[in-house]
Amino acid sequence: MCHRSQPRPPRHSRKAITKSGLQHLAPPPPAHGAPCSEPERQIRSTVDWSESATYGEHIWFETNVSGDFCYVGEQYCVAKMLQKSVPRRKCAACKIVVHTPCIEQLEKINFRCKPSFRESGSRNVREPTFVRHHWVHRRRQDGKCRHCGKGFQQKFTFHSKEIVAISCSWCKQAYHSKVSCFMLQRIEEPCSLGVHAAVVIPPTWILRARRPQNTLKASKKKKRASFKRKSSKKGPEEGRWKPFIIRPTPSPLMKPLLVFVNPKSGGNQGAKIIQSFLWYLNPRQVFDLSQGGPKEALEMYRKVHNLRILACGGDGTVGWILSTLDQLRLKPPPPVAILPLGTGNDLARTLNWGGGYTDEPVSKILSHVEEGNVVQLDRWDLRVEPNPEAGPEERDEGATDRLPLDVFNNYFSLGFDAHVTLEFHESREANPEKFNSRFRNKMFYAGTAFSDFLMGSSKDLAKHIRVVCDGTDLTPKIQDLKPQCVVFLNIPRYCAGTMPWGHPGEHHDFEPQRHDDGYLEVIGFTMTSLAALQVGGHGERLTQCREVVLTTSKAIPVQVDGEPCKLTASRIRIALRNQATMVQKAKRRSATTLHSDQQPVPEQLRVQVSRVSMHDYEALHYDKEQLKEASVPLGTVVVPGDSDLELCRAHIERLQQEPEGAGAQSPTCQKLSPKWCFLDATTASRFYRIDRAQEHLNYVTEIAQDEIYILDPELLGASARPDLPTPTSPLPTSPCSPTPRSLPGDAVPPKGEELVEAAKRNDFCKLQELHRAGGNLMHRDGQSRTLLHHAVSTGSKEVVRYLLDHAPQEILDAVEENGETCLHQAAALGQRTICHYIVEAGASLMKTDQQGDTPRQRAEKAQDTELAAYLENRQHYQMIQREDQETAV
Known part of the structure; x- marks a missing residue:
């Protein structure tokens, strides 16, 4: 083995393992490498690929970690000497933390980062080599010691100076910092590179080459002349020396x-x-x-x-x-x-x-x-040439004769959606500071879409295009449909997850849609089908084809995979370019090997379901035990042993459809919100969310053992909800919804004033109890204010949700004396979540109060621009729906 390519670290005494960490286990740089005593070394946050790259160089990022001690130790710590607070940096590659002025001190204690390459030596560079461990002292360490199997004692040691562990930055193995666990012979043993060794590129593969000697001896003038001569004969990449x-x-x-x-x-x-x-x-x-x-x-x-x-x-x-x-x-x-x-x-x-x-x-x-599985993806060529039949009067000064991309993977479209995207891009380029929020961006899209709809800029699209697919002219069909948007689709998804061709099984007249079959799907959209797309609808399926010739007779907005432009009258030919090789995420294990002990999967699984609030998740998701304690039992589900999460979701959502008294209600009396998701509680060191689109890829037994945890963003956190008694059975009953008692025949229903008082006091459990005893949720007080008005005025999300779920639909648009609906009131108070609840429940956004203001205008007067933009978007959507209904009639 080449001694220079793998430097031999110094031997250490027993004390080196147990003392404060000033004698380190990292190897020195090769003797012929970059010099160690540079006057001022640059603090890098990126990898250096130049010939001056330093062996074992750290990659520094700013950090706010203030509890851990500076890695150089008190003897060399500049901040300790200055007795003041200074910024800290963390190395992303080996995770040590030092004060910024102390970075230079790392040379004095002989500590370098894990080497990411090797030096070229005099011996054969093809000689096989191995990677050594990169041992680092740790004052805090998760997991257990690789030797003794015991955890690392870390209680009350956040500010401790004691080294508790020695771990490797490559394979992540960790040992107690004592001779009985960390044997000295491990310093020089080969490293396995850890559980991800199959994807890690070993540093022994990356060789720093020496600059050729004739280049070093050549004069600057000769080098320039030689470079010019070579450049004239070779391409830009050819002949260039690479470090x-x-x-x-x-x-x-x-x-x-x-x-x-x-x-x-x-x-x-x-x-x-x-x-x-x-x-x-x-x-x-x-x-x-x-x-x-x-x-x-x-x-x-x-x-x-x-x-x-x-x-x-x-x-x-x-x-x-x-x-x-x-x-x-x-x-x-x-x-x-x-x-x-x-x-x-x-x-x-x-x-x-x-x-x-x-x-x-x-x-x-x-x-x-x-x-992951290796699959193929069709890629499509776009070839554009001017339309020779278009006259000069059809030319647009703002149009271009070139597309932003000449190939697409997802889709090519023209008409309404491209016009909206183009206006967004042009506005963002003109005023980038106004587009720094995803919410604002979406609201701009919505506003632009509504304006374009009112102007009808795309309603005559069919008159100005001719579409020929595999030799068949679809123009008459398109003119009958009168679409405002035409999409040539390669993959099933479009516009952030919608299914414009429809879900599998809905298109019996066509072949199933695939991304590797060499066919495009051609779809037309009217304004009605575009509006329905976001709620599960689809467009008009025109054809599936291998080649398209699209001719436009005037400048029309188009977009290629989201990149828009206004294209002058052109002839566009779409044909298959090639197939890209992709990795498709797959289920990690088969249903028969879910258990590590290889026991057969049971026919049925009975698992407890507990839900976690977003507040608790953000505060505690790095601490599994605390987060489990903060979770709220929801009920128990029984599912087949080989169930994936998609099937399990259906069982969980049926929990709250159980009849009253069945014991499946949530202890917080809150129904699950539509945005809940599963949490993986077993396969990582902390909880993490599972995307809903990937639920079919995960088995129940993979993310849970006896209990499934779900994240509900609308559940009150532990700090915000009242103390709840600990359930004593696997099927808990709600403390604020006791089993209804049979009332005597002459029992009087609760008075309306009691309901109003419960709503005013935000006493959700009392309100629910009164309702079950016969209370009228449509009761109004002397000023014609409904219970929903009172709940909005106190900002009670729980009471609002309960009333929306159980009161008649008329409560949504009921007005008090001054003409305000509950939505007017919520908008004036800037209650965004409650506004969302009321709007999604079906409240009208066009109703006006006595001053003639809509809810959107009330939000504007309250200077809540984002809420006003949201309400305007939903108002536009309601207007489009109403117009479509009137047209249908």
Whole structure:
């Protein structure tokens, strides 16, 4: 083995393991590497790929971790000497925390980060080498000691100076910091690279090359002349010396992974998760796309066998990487998995990666990428030429003769949806500061859509297009339909998860829709079908075809995978380009191997269901035990032993449909909200959410043992709800909904004043008790105020939900003396959640009070612009629905 490529760390005494950590276990840099005594080393937050890259260089990010002591120790800590607070930084690759001025002190204690490459030596660079552990002292450590199996004593040690563990930054093995657990021979033993070894690119594969000697001796003038001569004969990439070379050692068991992260996707989620990938993987296999794009990295790793790619971003990021793979013509092309960070994520939904990233541990994501199925994805060419039959009067000065993309993976569309997207993009480019919120962006889309609908800018679309699919002219059919939008769809999903072709089984006249069959689905949308799309509807299915010739006779807005433009009169030919290789997320285990002890799956599972509030989840999801204690029992379900979560959801939602007294009501008397989701409580070190679109990929036995936990964002947190008695049976009854007693025949129903008083005091349990005793939920007081008016005035979400669920529909639009509905009142008070409840229950947004104000105008007067935008959006939707109903009549 080349001694220089794998430096030998110094031997340590027994004290080195148990003392404060100033003698460290990290190896020194190679003797011929970059010099250690640089005058001022740059503090880097990205990987250095230049020839001056430092061996074992840390990757620093700012941190607010203030409890842990500076890693350099008190003897060398600058902040300790200055006796003042200074900023801290954390290394993403080895997770040590130091004060910013103390970074230079790491040289004095001889501690470097895990080496991400090896140096070229005089011996054969193809000589097989192995990776050594990178041991780091820890004052806090999760899990158990690998040797003795006992936990690390961490109670009351948040501010402790004591080193409790020694762990490896590569394989994550941890030992107690004592000789009986951490044997000294482990310092030099080979590292397995941990549970994700199959996807980790070993640092022994990445070789820093030496600059050729003739280049070093050549003068600057000769180098410039030589460079110019070579540049004139060779391409931009040819002949250029590269500081790093990848020399893989192929293995059928390995699936090396390249991770490309778009840090701007999904509200800057990418910037946060990139640090997690740097911790689990070799930092030189993780790339920030804002630092130059994917091309150089893909070219560098092109000879790596069994390579896989993880694209972290939106559908646009995936398309960027696929187009780069086309340019490089890698054979075979590496399959691409997706971590959805965008807003639409339709391609990610199609391949089972979900509609967006929430908080799934990166370790789980890496396992899914490794175990995913390789599938094909059709990609379609767009070839545009001017329409020779269009006259000069049809030209538009603001139109272009080129599309923003010449290939699409998801869809190509023209008409209404493209016009809305184009206006959004143009407004965002003109005023980017106004588009820094997802909520505002959606509201802008809604407002633009309504304006476009009123102006009818797309209503004559059918008059200006000619569509020929596989030689068949569909123009007469399109003119009869009079669509305002036409979509050429490659995948089942569109517009953030909708199914415009319809769900499987709904289209008996056509073949099932697939993303790898070489066919496009052509769909037309009227305003009615567009409005119904968000609630499960679909468009008019026109045909399935292999080739399209689309001719436009005037400038029309179009969009390619979400990239819009106004295209001048043109002839567009759509044909299959190729098939990309993708990774589809799959179920991790079969139903017969769910248990580690290989016992057969039981025919039925009886599991307790408990729900967690968003408040408790955000505060406690890193502490499993506390979060379990804060959960609220909902009831018990009995499901088949091989059930996935999709089937289990149906059983859980039936819990609250049980007859009264059956013992299945929630102890908080709150019904489940429509937005609840499952929590994985077993396969990671903490709870995390499971995207609803991925429920069919997870078995019940995979995420739970005897109890299933679900997250309900509208459940009151433990700090906000009254103390509840601990249930003593697996089927708890609600403390505020006792079993109804039989009332005597002459019993008098509760007075209306009692109901009003309960609503005013926000006494939910009392109100429910009075209602069950015969109280009238439509009671009004002397000012014609309903119980719902009173509940809104006190801001009681529980009472509002109960009244919306149990009172007659007329309560929604009932007005008091001044003409206010309950929605007017909620809008004036800025109660967004309650407004959402009332609007979704069916309240009118067009009703006006005595001043002539709608609820939206009341929100504007209260200076709540986001609530006003939401109400305006829903008002537009109601108007479209009403117009469609009148047209139908």
